[in-house]
Amino acid sequence: MELLKNFLTADFFYTIIRVSTPLIFASLSSLVARKGGVTNITIDSTMIMAALTGVLVSAFTKNLGLALICGMLVGVVMGIFMGYFHIMMNTNMILTGVAINTFTNGAAIMILYAFTGDKGSSSMIKSLSVPNANIPIVEHIPFVGQVVSGHNLFTYVAFVLVVVCWFLMYRTPLGLHIRAVGENASAAKSVGENPTRVKLIALGLSGLFASLGGMYMSMGNMQVFIVNMTAGRGFIGVAADAMGRGNPIGAMFSALLFGTANAVANVLQINAFSTDVVMAIPYVASIMGIIIYSVLEQHKKDSRMRREIMEAKQSASIN
Numbered sequence: 279m280e281l282l283k284n285f286l287t288a289d290f291f292y293t294i295i296r297v298s299t300p301l302i303f304a305s306l307s308s309l310v311a312r313k314g315g316v317t318n319i320t321i322d323s324t325m326i327m328a329a330l331t332g333v334l335v336s337a338f339t340k341n342l343g344l345a346l347i348c349g350m351l352v353g354v355v356m357g358i359f360m361g362y363f364h365i366m367m368n369t370n371m372i373l374t375g376v377a378i379n380t381f382t383n384g385a386a387i388m389i390l391y392a393f394t395g396d397k398g399s400s401s402m403i404k405s406l407s408v409p410n411a412n413i414p415i416v417e418h419i420p421f422v423g424q425v426v427s428g429h430n431l432f433t434y435v436a437f438v439l440v441v442v443c444w445f446l447m448y449r450t451p452l453g454l455h456i457r458a459v460g461e462n463a464s465a466a467k468s469v470g471e472n473p474t475r476v477k478l479i480a481l482g483l484s485g486l487f488a489s490l491g492g493m494y495m496s497m498g499n500m501q502v503f504i505v506n507m508t509a510g511r512g513f514i515g516v517a518a519d520a521m522g523r524g525n526p527i528g529a530m531f532s533a534l535l536f537g538t539a540n541a542v543a544n545v546l547q548i549n550a551f552s553t554d555v556v557m558a559i560p561y562v563a564s565i566m567g568i569i570i571y572s573v574l575e576q577h578k579k580d581s582r583m584r585r586e587i588m589e590a591k592q593s594a595s596i597n
Contacts, residue, residue: 299491315463319376323379327352
């Protein structure tokens with residue numbers, strides 16, 4: 279009973295939103311790339327490089343705005359970098375992603391050591407951070423104010439970005455071009471579209487969204503960069519996008535679901551549950567989510583196929 283009370287507090291729901299923030303950014307990053315016809319598996323490494331860049335630039339320039347801009351530029355460049363090899367050089371998408379991830383993991387440690395003399399974290403230098411913000415009026419509402427107010431600015435940007443991403447995909451010419459190329463690049467090319475250009479733009483946007491998730495972790499949720507601090511959140515974001523079925527709103531709710539698993543793990547860890555079991559909860563939730571999504575998608579395909587067969591039989595009998 280005491281354990282159950284821990285799940286019914288404002289702090290618990292506040293934690294869900296907090297830990298879901300990088301997952302929302304990652305899911306939107308995956309969504310934009312996938313809409314353009316590319317599965318971006320470099321989201322996690324992009325988050326790492328952006329997180330490191332933001333910390334280093336802010337520490338040495340003492341300019342928060344410049345640090346954020348540099349972090350976002352790194353994200354965009356990494357997205358286009360992957361696009362260059364996969365789209366323009368025609369390399370295998372998965373192998374390209376694995377190569378970039380492997381290179382990034384080593385490069386991050388090398389760069390961190392070169393600037394700080396430490397191979398584990400940036401604690402040796404003092405970096406800047408993005409502040410938290412209270413929502414006027416809402417902050418004074420009992421319980422609700424404790425849950426939704428007082429978050430980092432990155433968190434509010436994440437939720438606003440969900441709406442922006444939906445509008446971009448379904449209400450702008452660019453979104454239409456991205457979806458058209460992602461669904462059938464050859465057909466889009468036949469009507470004068472440039473699939474290469476559109477895919478590079480989609481990957482650039484994907485990298486931009488991923489960079490915000492990375493900088494949230496090193497400059498919002500924490501004020502230090504730690505090697506491998508993303509802990510696979512980029513890949514969980516890909517899973518959230520898949521569960522959201524390509525819809526930004528669905529991706530957001532899927533990210534919140536995985537965030538809930540993280541929050542549950544935190545509560546269980548505080549209550550002295552086995553650390554090994556607790557740390558596995560978010561990843562088990564990710565696997566279960568993908569399994570459920572795959573089953574539902576297969577059921578949907580089977581139902582559509584049966585319907586098409588029945589229609590074909592009816593048409594044949596009429597003729």
